[in-house]
Amino acid sequence: MAKHKxxxxxxxxGKIVLASGTFDLLHLGHVKYLEEAKKAGGSNAKLIVIxxxxxxxxxxxxxxxxxxxxxxxxxxxxxxxVDEAILGRENFDISDVIDxxxxxxxxxxxxxxxIEEQVRKAVVRKxxxxxxxxxxxxxxxxxxxSLKIKKKVTELYKG
Amino acid sequence: MAKHKxxxxxxxxGKIVLASGTFDLLHLGHVKYLEEAKKAGGSNAKLIVIxxxxxxxxxxxxxxxxxxxxxxxxxxxxxxxVDEAILGRENFDISDVIDxxxxxxxxxxxxxxxIEEQVRKAVVRKxxxxxxxxxxxxxxxxxxxSLKIKKKVTELYKG
Numbered sequence: 533m534a535k536h537k538x539x540x541x542x543x544x545x546g547k548i549v550l551a552s553g554t555f556d557l558l559h560l561g562h563v564k565y566l567e568e569a570k571k572a573g574g575s576n577a578k579l580i581v582i583x584x585x586x587x588x589x590x591x592x593x594x595x596x597x598x599x600x601x602x603x604x605x606x607x608x609x610x611x612x613x614v615d616e617a618i619l620g621r622e623n624f625d626i627s628d629v630i631d632x633x634x635x636x637x638x639x640x641x642x643x644x645x646x647i648e649e650q651v652r653k654a655v656v657r658k659x660x661x662x663x664x665x666x667x668x669x670x671x672x673x674x675x676x677x678s679l680k681i682k683k684k685v686t687e688l689y690k691g
Numbered sequence: 692m693a694k695h696k697x698x699x700x701x702x703x704x705g706k707i708v709l710a711s712g713t714f715d716l717l718h719l720g721h722v723k724y725l726e727e728a729k730k731a732g733g734s735n736a737k738l739i740v741i742x743x744x745x746x747x748x749x750x751x752x753x754x755x756x757x758x759x760x761x762x763x764x765x766x767x768x769x770x771x772x773v774d775e776a777i778l779g780r781e782n783f784d785i786s787d788v789i790d791x792x793x794x795x796x797x798x799x800x801x802x803x804x805x806i807e808e809q810v811r812k813a814v815v816r817k818x819x820x821x822x823x824x825x826x827x828x829x830x831x832x833x834x835x836x837s838l839k840i841k842k843k844v845t846e847l848y849k850g
Contacts, residue, residue, distance in 0.1 A: 557840070558717050560762045563769045598843050603719045610722045612771050681716070684757050685844040 546576025547636035550629070552620070552647065554584045555604045556597035557681050564670035566613045569639030572665040580633055581608050581617045588624055598682070626654045630662065638662055642669040705735025706795035709788070711779070711806065713743045714763045715756035716840050723829035725772045728798030731824040739792055740767050740776045747783055757841070785813045789821065797821055801828040 551569040555562055570579040583605045589597045597604065601619055609617035621628070626647070630638075638655070640648040648666060655662045710728040714721055729738040742764040748756045756763065760778055768776035780787070785806070789797075797814070799807040807825060814821045 557844075558766065559758065560765055560769075563766065598840060599718065606719055607717065607722065610719075610770050610772065612769055681757060682844045685716075685841045 546578055547573035548634065549573035549577050549579050549637040549639055550582065550633055550635035551579060551639045551641075552582040552584070553641060553644070554589050554593075554597055555581075555608050556589070556599055558604075558607050559681060561670045562608075563611060563613065565639075565641050565667050566608075566611065568667045569637075569665070570613050572639055572663070572667075573637050577637075578615045579613060580635070581614050582620045582629065583608055583617055584620050584624070585622050587622050588620055626650050627658070630654060630658060630660065635662060637665055639665045639667050641667055705737055706732035707793065708732035708736050708738050708796040708798055709741065709792055709794035710738060710798045710800075711741040711743070712800060712803070713748050713752075713756055714740075714767050715748070715758055717763075717766050718840060720829045721767075722770060722772065724798075724800050724826050725767075725770065727826045728796075728824070729772050731798055731822070731826075732796045736796075737774045738772060739794070740773050741779045741788065742767055742776055743779050743783070744781050746781050747779060785809050786817070789813060789817060789819065794821060796824055798824045798826050800826055 549569050549572060551566055553562065553565070566579060566581065570577050573579070583601065584592075586596055586601045589595075599607070605617050605619050608614055638651050640651060648664065651664055655664060708728050708731060710725055712721065712724070725738060725740065729736050732738070742760065743751075745755055745760045748754075758766070764776050764778050767773055797810050799810060807823065810823055814823060
């Protein structure tokens with residue numbers, strides 16, 4: 533009974549969907565990923581986005597992002613689809629994130645295979661009913677990755 | 692009386708604010724400009740943003756934008772602050788735009804001195820009660836212009 537009541541309440545408040553990324557040089561691929569992520573939570577879903585810290589990005593990709601973390605976070609939060617954006621921790625641990633945010637759905641981007649594995653393991657370990665959703669790549673655009681945008685900028689402006 | 696009624700209705704529906712730009716490589720300076728623009732229209736303002744066509748940008752700046760026009764438009768429209776984004780005409784004429792959109796306020800960015808002059812002239816010529824607002828530069832950030840971002844990308848990724 534108590535469980536049933538909790539579930540009804542959850543239905544009303546909408547699911548919490550968690551997405552994450554660097555979001556350096558924001559492009560339409562990012563927005564489509566976030567929109568699909570939110571959609572995976574059904575109606576009334578709330579989308580919380582973790583934006584990676586500069587140091588985390590540097591550690592993972594060997595390069596600092598172009599835009600500093602506070603600006604990336606603020607830009608992500610200025611999107612219609614985003615309810616809340618928060619900066620990640622320097623020592624990102626998906627397990628802590630799950631405890632803190634208590635998501636119903638975790639959305640993983642097409643280029644986040646590493647993260648997907650970590651997430652799936654953590655979910656199984658915790659035995660929580662969290663849905664892990666892989667979001668497909670967004671259609672045809674040439675400029676659906678920050679790296680491609682950077683390459684195009686470099687081509688156009690070299691010299 | 693009729694005029695009074697119209698004005699009351701206008702008050703209810705909120706003012707239409709028009710902003711414009713290229714919005715190539717979206718950054719926080721763009722968002723702040725759009726937020727200030729909307730604020731200039733008071734409560735319930737509706738913000739319509741004209742996004743410059745690729746050809747117009749090429750003609751004015753001598754270089755194509757990095758992001759194609761449809762993507763720039765879609766990205767601008769995905770911002771919370773924006774009610775509607777439309778692509779400009781190839782032969783941009785502020786006078787036609789005013790006739791079409793009937794803005795109450797036209798917001799000009801800190802780097803749009805040319806456009807401001809055109810707008811002010813058109814408003815005077817038409818004798819319309821349109822408020823022209825110059826939006827100041829947004830604070831301190833280093834990366835508040837697309838050109839600076841492009842330069843930083845080029846520095847980081849050259850070689």
